[in-house]
Amino acid sequence: MTRYSAFAVVKNALTGHKGWREQWPDAEPKKEYDVIIVGAGGHGLGAAYYLAREHGITNVAVIDKGWLGGGNTGRNTTIIRSNYLYDESAKLYDHALDLWDGLSQELNYNVMFSRRGVMMLAHNVHDVQSFQRHVHSNRLNGVDNRWLSPEEAKAFCPPLNISKDARYPVMGAALQMRAGTARHDAVAWGYARAAAARGVDIIQNCPVIAIRRGPDGAVTGVDTAKGFIGAKKVAVSAAGHTSVVMQSAGVRMPLESFPLQALVSEPVKPVFPCVVMSNTVHAYISQSDKGELVIGSGTDQYTSYSQRGGLPLIEHTVAAICEVFPIFNRMRMLRKWGGIVDVTPDRSAIIGKTPVKNLFVNCGWGTGGFKATPGAAHTLAHTVATGEPHPINAPFTLDRFRTGRLIDEAAAAAVAH
Numbered sequence: 001m002t003r004y005s006a007f008a009v010v011k012n013a014l015t016g017h018k019g020w021r022e023q024w025p026d027a028e029p030k031k032e033y034d035v036i037i038v039g040a041g042g043h044g045l046g047a048a049y050y051l052a053r054e055h056g057i058t059n060v061a062v063i064d065k066g067w068l069g070g071g072n073t074g075r076n077t078t079i080i081r082s083n084y085l086y087d088e089s090a091k092l093y094d095h096a097l098d099l100w101d102g103l104s105q106e107l108n109y110n111v112m113f114s115r116r117g118v119m120m121l122a123h124n125v126h127d128v129q130s131f132q133r134h135v136h137s138n139r140l141n142g143v144d145n146r147w148l149s150p151e152e153a154k155a156f157c158p159p160l161n162i163s164k165d166a167r168y169p170v171m172g173a174a175l176q177m178r179a180g181t182a183r184h185d186a187v188a189w190g191y192a193r194a195a196a197a198r199g200v201d202i203i204q205n206c207p208v209i210a211i212r213r214g215p216d217g218a219v220t221g222v223d224t225a226k227g228f229i230g231a232k233k234v235a236v237s238a239a240g241h242t243s244v245v246m247q248s249a250g251v252r253m254p255l256e257s258f259p260l261q262a263l264v265s266e267p268v269k270p271v272f273p274c275v276v277m278s279n280t281v282h283a284y285i286s287q288s289d290k291g292e293l294v295i296g297s298g299t300d301q302y303t304s305y306s307q308r309g310g311l312p313l314i315e316h317t318v319a320a321i322c323e324v325f326p327i328f329n330r331m332r333m334l335r336k337w338g339g340i341v342d343v344t345p346d347r348s349a350i351i352g353k354t355p356v357k358n359l360f361v362n363c364g365w366g367t368g369g370f371k372a373t374p375g376a377a378h379t380l381a382h383t384v385a386t387g388e389p390h391p392i393n394a395p396f397t398l399d400r401f402r403t404g405r406l407i408d409e410a411a412a413a414a415v416a417h
């Protein structure tokens with residue numbers, strides 16, 4: 001694997017950039033693997049990397065129906081934070097945040113993690129009470145989060161409209177300074193490159209059609225567009241398509257799949273220093289390093305696999321952004337897109353074992369799994385390698401929908417980007 005360094009950049013600049021090697025080979029499937037991971041998003045690729053690095057398991061294939069990172073990993077608005085209400089969630093997302101901190105150095109790939117602060121706006125009394133409860137709960141869990149008055153919020157983010165006449169008046173905000181954004185594609189590419197360098201096969205353009213089980217009910221491999229591929233263990237990390245893939249193994253998942261949309265504006269000079277989220281008006285915004293405003297919307301009202309989403313939601317989102325940030329009234333929007341997110345009834349993820357022997361699942365990240373990428377991948381790898389949950393993902397079982405031990409972030413926050 002080529003090591004990226006200032007020296008390598010200078011050397012290649014002087015030699016016509018002919019010395020760069022491919023970042024990962026496009027592998028053809030072997031007959032059998034120790035582990036097959038379905039889905040080459042950040043979570044699947046990351047799990048393959050941690051399987052190889054932490055557990056010495058390198059006979060691994062990550063299989064994707066399209067190109068790696070082409071699912072929600074390459075479609076999200078890149079918000080990273082860990083200020084969730086419940087202890088279980090705070091631990092999981094803060095574990096991810098710890099891993100984000102050193103990820104560029106670890107992968108020798110610049111994932112552009114930027115701790116610019118995420119500010120969540122309160123527009124009514126309920127928001128104020130709810131976010132202040134988050135601040136207290138987060139502090140008890142050692143997660144940074146503090147309460148700002150409207151004036152302090154404006155000082156932190158000057159384009160914010162704090163006029164009392166606004167349709168959505170700002171009554172305060174919760175600010176997590178350790179939170180921020182990262183470059184989503186680079187996360188997939190960095191994990192892919194580092195996993196491939198350790199011997200992991202990355203197989204693209206190869207839909208998994210079904211998970212196959214033997215006479216004892218245990219997993220034996222997967223049927224794919226390139227034929228049957230044997231596996232001792234299979235982990236499904238297929239986001240919006242998880243329920244379809246799992247159904248082929250006879251496992252019914254408590255998931256619904258919705259389109260979630262985002263859009264970007266024309267690029268402008270740096271005007272927006274942080275990330276701002278408003279759960280009440282259902283819009284969130286940051287500025288990319290290219291200068292585009294990156295704006296996220298809510299999920300569509302209906303389930304679908306269309307990867308497009310409805311225009312009314314975009315209109316609503318843009319109207320809300322203009323209300324909260326009138327400075328952007330005349331910005332032109334360049335493009336919009338959608339991804340299919342997998343939503344559980346309590347809006348918390350599922351990472352762990354399934355009723356099928358040697359079949360594991362990582363899903364239910366809904367609108368907010370990008371921020372969890374390193375943490376989800378790390379704990380999934382542990383579970384697959386050892387057959388037992390990591391203490392951090394232990395509460396995020398599939399079984400909780402039977403036992404009732406929910407982690408109800410839906411009731412706590414309503415949205416979870």
Ligand SMILES: Cc1cc2nc3c(=O)[nH]c(=O)nc-3n(C[C@H](O)[C@H](O)[C@H](O)COP(=O)(O)OP(=O)(O)OC[C@H]3O[C@@H](n4cnc5c(N)ncnc54)[C@H](O)[C@@H]3O)c2cc1C
Pocket residue numbers: 038039040041042043044063064065066067068069070071072073074075076077078079080206207208209237238239240241242245260261262296337338339340341365366367368369370371372417
């Ligand atoms: C518009 C939008 C905005 C978002 N904003 C944020 C945000 O700001 N912050 C945040 O934390 N999260 C956000 N999210 C959510 C986040 O993107 C996801 O939770 C996260 O990227 C999931 O990663 P993943 O690796 O599990 O899934 P994906 O990246 O979707 O990877 C799953 C892969 O599985 C593959 N696959 C599916 N079916 C099959 C099959 N049968 N065979 C083979 N391969 C298959 C797909 O092609 C895909 O590449 C957003 C999502 C969207 C859509």
